[in-house]
Amino acid sequence: MSDTRWLSDEEQDVWRNFAAATSMLQAHIEAQLQREGGMPHTYYEVLVALSEAPGRTLRMSELADARFSSRSRLSHAVARLEANGWVRREACPTDKRGAWAVLTSAGFAALEAAAPSHVETVRQSLFDPLSPEQVEQLGEIMAAIRAKMSPSCEAAMEECPSTQSC
Amino acid sequence: MSDTRWLSDEEQDVWRNFAAATSMLQAHIEAQLQREGGMPHTYYEVLVALSEAPGRTLRMSELADARFSSRSRLSHAVARLEANGWVRREACPTDKRGAWAVLTSAGFAALEAAAPSHVETVRQSLFDPLSPEQVEQLGEIMAAIRAKMSPSCEAAMEECPSTQSC
DNA sequence: CACAGTTGGTTGAGCCCTCAACATGACCGT
DNA sequence: ACGGTCATGTTGAGGGCTCAACCAACTGTG
Numbered sequence: 001m002s003d004t005r006w007l008s009d010e011e012q013d014v015w016r017n018f019a020a021a022t023s024m025l026q027a028h029i030e031a032q033l034q035r036e037g038g039m040p041h042t043y044y045e046v047l048v049a050l051s052e053a054p055g056r057t058l059r060m061s062e063l064a065d066a067r068f069s070s071r072s073r074l075s076h077a078v079a080r081l082e083a084n085g086w087v088r089r090e091a092c093p094t095d096k097r098g099a100w101a102v103l104t105s106a107g108f109a110a111l112e113a114a115a116p117s118h119v120e121t122v123r124q125s126l127f128d129p130l131s132p133e134q135v136e137q138l139g140e141i142m143a144a145i146r147a148k149m150s151p152s153c154e155a156a157m158e159e160c161p162s163t164q165s166c
Numbered sequence: 167m168s169d170t171r172w173l174s175d176e177e178q179d180v181w182r183n184f185a186a187a188t189s190m191l192q193a194h195i196e197a198q199l200q201r202e203g204g205m206p207h208t209y210y211e212v213l214v215a216l217s218e219a220p221g222r223t224l225r226m227s228e229l230a231d232a233r234f235s236s237r238s239r240l241s242h243a244v245a246r247l248e249a250n251g252w253v254r255r256e257a258c259p260t261d262k263r264g265a266w267a268v269l270t271s272a273g274f275a276a277l278e279a280a281a282p283s284h285v286e287t288v289r290q291s292l293f294d295p296l297s298p299e300q301v302e303q304l305g306e307i308m309a310a311i312r313a314k315m316s317p318s319c320e321a322a323m324e325e326c327p328s329t330q331s332c
Numbered sequence: 333c334a335c336a337g338t339t340g341g342t343t344g345a346g347c348c349c350t351c352a353a354c355a356t357g358a359c360c361g362t
Numbered sequence: 363a364c365g366g367t368c369a370t371g372t373t374g375a376g377g378g379c380t381c382a383a384c385c386a387a388c389t390g391t392g
Contacts, residue, residue, distance in 0.1 A: 005285070023192075077378085128314065138180055141300050148295035227369085227370065239350080334391100334392095343385100354374105
């Protein structure tokens, strides 16, 4: 780890723009959703995943994988969503350890209510500032980063199996 | 707000890639810095900002602006950094409300210790997967998003002055 | 069958962030 | 000088996330 490959000035510039833009964008979306939808962004995504699943139902672990979330985080999240009446837990008959998370109609309604302004916020803050070419470039760039990330997470898992965050 | 401008399939794809990639990347960097540097990413950036300032000293509000952070967050952060012995507060003689945050030598040492592996992580996860053209494109894209974000934050400030997060 | 190891899921402590409320000092018009 | 307004910074409550520990149930192997 000696001989650090430091960032060049240009790379430093890109990195700082990236860090600033993504964190501002994230904060912006989070705040909007909290204000107008009454939920954090992660919970919104949980509701989206459930709404797209057959029967609006998913196993807890499938839900965690779908959202790249740790099981612990999801467990806390579903606990709160259940307290809100937006999600219901059901026991799994074939695997008694398992649990299903079911989107309630109140949960679906909350999602429908929150969606339009959320989408508008995403469009305004992410797509409107970019040209069509840039949108396409961004898609490829993010796909490349994801592709690189997943294997390195698996590698981390092998050398340190306690890691829960991948 | 009726007539929502929903996302096209392509846009939806880009958005999901973007959300997934940035949150994985952020989690990755955060975890690495916490593990090997003993500090969260935001605190690292506070130390960076101070290390680059003349006299390694900044007013609290300058520090908050530099990191796009709320004053409250920074106040909590500096409290903890001070408890770690990495930052020291000093009273401002010309403006008795104000406070300076000063990076201690222990804080500088902690920063120097954390920097190499952090930079290596950024390089591996952000730059290595991208071609030089993509890095350049990413820089322009993020600059465009930032440029669009700042005015919209100012607009939000005008209609709702209590907002602290911009 | 028995038992070790693995998987699914939950829990609680600790940490960081946000939001609202507050205290204090600066500034400005009269 | 003085009262209203603004700016700086702090505090505490509440919420979300991580990490480690844990329980319960499934699975494979001898």
